[in-house]
Amino acid sequence: MQQDIQTVTAFLGDTSLLSGSRIIVRQRLEERYPGDLGAILVFDDVTGKPVDLNYWDAATTAPAPSVGRPRLGVKAREVTLLPRHWDWLAEQPGGASAALRRLVEAASRAPGDGRKRKDAAYHFMSHMCGNLPGYEEALRALYRDDSAAFDSLIAEWPDDVRDHIRRLIAG
Structure with missing residues (x-):
């Protein structure tokens, strides 16, 4: 049975660095930014919440398979x-x-499930956009389904941040 792979997106400031599975993103970040990972924020692509990729524990491996039926x-x-x-x-x-x-x-x-997608956008926005102009008004527009006002309020925000918010809302 194929399991869902959790995808994440990494940001350095307002710039989106890369998206993909947690393992791939962690590996690529370690390759590209050795010793400079503290400023990078990584967000879950479903919930919009920040995630910890355990950069310093690269030796972690999956547990050895056990004999018999797996405990689910x-x-x-x-x-x-x-x-x-x-x-x-x-x-x-x-x-x-x-x-x-x-x-x-x-x-x-x-x-x-529009509410979950809005909540994901909210979680991301609360970490990345709190100091941006129109932040609170944009949140209000998001939750009242006023897409015209929302788009207008985030129009001047950094491109990568704005695009990621739209991807979260779209699901």
Whole structure:
């Protein structure tokens, strides 16, 4: 089963340096900016929150695979459904539990969750844009879905910052 790869974007001041998986970004930053990583900020591309790439722990490796079924942190809990729901679940490949997990995963990844995207833009903006002109007004416009006002307020902001905000909002 393929797992989602968390992507991040690194900034030095108002300039976007690179985007990609956490591992690739960390490696490239270490190659390009040896000893000068303190001024670089890295943000999660989904949440907009800053992340720590553990630059100084490059020797960290994944744990050795263990024998047997992997521990997935599965918790057994009771679910109450109508009989027709149980019948439908029983017909699904992998059984009821697998079908429920697939449904939950699909719903959690579904596009259209505007609030999460706005929150991601807010988190990024709170770290990168607090001193920029129109910051508070831009946040208000963002949350009231006034895209014309929002675009106008961030129009003069640094290009890379403005473009990243738009990518976060777009998802």
